[in-house]
Amino acid sequence: MIVHHITVLVAGRSYQLSGAEEPSYFASVAQLADRRIRETAQQNPSLNPEGAAVAAALSLADELIKAQEINARLRRQLEEMEKDA
Numbered sequence: 001m002i003v004h005h006i007t008v009l010v011a012g013r014s015y016q017l018s019g020a021e022e023p024s025y026f027a028s029v030a031q032l033a034d035r036r037i038r039e040t041a042q043q044n045p046s047l048n049p050e051g052a053a054v055a056a057a058l059s060l061a062d063e064l065i066k067a068q069e070i071n072a073r074l075r076r077q078l079e080e081m082e083k084d085a
Contacts, residue, residue: 010034011053036060 006023007016008030017026036059041052 011037011049033060 001020003018003020004023004026005016005018006026007014008026009015010030010033015030017030019026033056036056037049037053040056040059041047041049044052044055047055
């Protein structure tokens with residue numbers, strides 16, 4: 001397995017990421033995190049940088065859980081359709 005390494009910038013800080021994914025994937029993940037933190041900070045100017053990062057992480061976790069629930073529901077529907085076919 002090839003392990004890729006990339007340095008990304010999130011919320012003004014550099015982080016070293018590594019894994020099997022392509023560097024472009026890591027860059028996309030970092031860009032999403034950075035964008036969400038910046039948006040959260042702009043919408044909530046009273047938050048310190050750590051608070052903005054936590055709020056952004058909670059927002060992303062919420063989206064992930066909802067997407068997983070939709071995915072599970074769609075898989076169940078597909079299984080039912082396959083049984084009926």
